Amino acid sequence: MAGLLAVLTVLLGACSGTDDTAQTAPPPPEPAQLAAFYSQKLQWGPCTDYASSSSDASSFQDPSLDCTRVRVPLNYDQPQGATAEVALLRRKATGDKIGSLFMDPGGPGVSGTSFGASQAKSLGDGPLGKRFDLIGFDPRGVGASRPAIDCLDDEQNDEERTKTFSDPSPGGVAAAEADSKLFADRCAQKTGGDKLEYMGTRDVARDMDVMRAAVGDEKLTYAGFSYGTELGTAYAEAFPQRVRALVLDGAIDPTQSPIDSSVKQSAGFQLAFDNFAKDCTSKPNCPLGTDPAQATARFQAIMRPLLDKPVPIGDGRTLGFDDALTGVTQALYLSDYWPILQRGISEVATGSGRVLGLLADSYYERDEQGRYTNSLEAFQAITCVNQPPVTDPAQVKELADRTDQAAPFRSTGRGAVAAKDACAFWPVPPTQTPHTPNAPGLPPTLVVSVTGDPATPYQAGVDLAQQLGGSLLKVEGNQHTASLRGDPCIDPKVISYLIDLKEPDEGAQCSLPPA
Structure with a gap:
């Protein structure tokens, strides 16, 4: 999405930067008309029936994983009407739990439950797996979510x-x-034209807040990759005081027009x-x-x-x-x-x-x-x-x-x-x-951007970090996204932020090994 309001960038530090009072102030109350969704009790169980691909059918058999679906309004303006179900996959924390780490791999359209299973395998025995329930989710319309x-x-x-x-x-x-x-x-014929309107980022961001509440977290901890950064930015705009930590890797600049x-x-x-x-x-x-x-x-x-x-x-x-x-x-x-x-x-x-x-x-x-x-x-x-x-x-x-x-x-x-x-x-x-993001009271965020990223060019990450008033971790390399893949320079900085809320030093950067 492209930049129509770039002239306002200078003002963003004032309207969407950090606010020390927001770090300790309790989040605002959840909307009363959505109480049935926010207070729902989740029924976790085996993941085998949630597989949407042959590879998922194998990886979802891991007994350390469990799955559920969260019920959300199809149209948030009519919460008494039709509903949708968002699929979640979880690996429980094995140590002193902080909360849940929600993750989305991007696309849009890529399965977050599939991504969650792979991340659980690679991160589960490390510090993030000890301190967080690792949760991948299929945004509405995607993968094992319903309707598809x-x-x-x-x-x-x-x-x-x-x-x-x-x-x-x-x-x-x-x-x-x-x-x-x-x-x-x-x-329109196969999905239903009455459903397609409600499949976008606007509604997924609201689903994420229902998911946060349904798993019992007061604030959201989230790592989004590629299009997942658009979801994270949208959540930050809609619920800035309910953010604990956001890692946005492979940024999409919300100010860009479709052409740009x-x-x-x-x-x-x-x-x-x-x-x-x-x-x-x-x-x-x-x-x-x-x-x-x-x-x-x-x-x-x-x-x-x-x-x-x-x-x-x-x-x-x-x-x-x-x-x-x-x-x-x-x-x-x-x-x-x-x-x-x-x-x-x-x-x-x-x-x-x-x-x-x-x-x-x-x-x-x-x-x-x-x-x-x-x-x-x-x-x-x-x-x-x-x-x-x-x-x-x-x-x-x-x-x-x-x-x-x-x-x-x-x-x-x-x-x-x-x-x-x-x-x-x-x-x-x-x-x-x-549009230019506006998220007053948003706590510090972390944007990771790779200089040779083909799909989400480096400058978009620079711009998004400035727009959100957050930190930027520059990565020299040639690939799409870079964090939580085991890199000895990148991952410690991201993990320290997610666990301890410690931002990287200003000007921090890492380099990926050559191909």
Whole structure:
């Protein structure tokens, strides 16, 4: 979301910085009309029935994990009406408990219960596992939460991935827009247009406060990654005096417009591609040659033939241009994947799409049986209610041109296709707009930002830390998000903040090891 009110940034320290009285003052009372939700008693039990993927089916069998669902109003303005259920997964604290640490991995649309299971495994025996119940949750509409966002069946998901709209002519634009409208219509039909309006960040932030109360915490301790930072920021705005600690890693800047956000993310992925290319061209057998300056052109020469002639993946499917770029994008999230990406590009050059197809499957959360989670459908649905649609033809063209120019490695070479996306045809209006956060009384927060983050560029973290009046931990490296992964510089600072509320020193920074 993009910056419409940047001129107010100077004022943010006054309106959303720290307030010593807020550290000790009790939080405001919970709304009486929502008492039935805030006071509900949770029934925790085995997690096996909460699995939304084949990998979850295995990890959720861990006996140290338990799960439940929290009942929330579908529409907070009508709490006596329809309800939704938010799925929670927990690993109980093993020591002197402070409270609960809620975690969200982002997306939007990624399963937080799945993330919670993996975090419980990696953090459970450490200081955070001793002092906190570790809780991952599926935001409303996602994963094991009910009702779930649903737009396409598995066959339709496979079919969508074979499509590439690369014709910039009026006919090509019309075809692309017809496909976008069909997707929006299917979401409305399968999920229910009366539900889609309530799937955005505005409502998830309110769910988080119900979850906080339902587990018995007076204040919220939270770690959000990528889109999870948007949830954390929204919670801070809605309930600043109920925040204990917020870690926001891989920041989304709430002031950015949809156009600016998309262009900056495209530029971030081009930077990540350039960093990958520098590494690849320094090694033997790099399909991009030996000159980093020519790497984008070499990559285009390998990938653009897929526009007209897809290559076999090896399981009866084929890899086209868009799917190949999805696989490449997946590998650019983390520099550890660079060797796999080098192999995938080399395979395409020799007529095989196996590796990039598997990477794209990972991005789309498609398992070996051809089953998809609802993560990408939820991503689109949540995005469309989280930001105003781009419908003006001049702005649609501006967006297409600027993103094409910002990430030439993704360009088809045929010209940008100025087509409206699915959000332009969404059946319900957005529930929020770009804005500068306002969270008076918010205690100190911690933003972590990686200099070479492709999906959430570094500057967004700098800006968000300033907007919230919090601390910034700068991380030199090439990956998307960085904390609570075992790094000996980053994690002690984050853990000290979460447990003892000790902020890193001003100007603190860490460096990730090279790929």
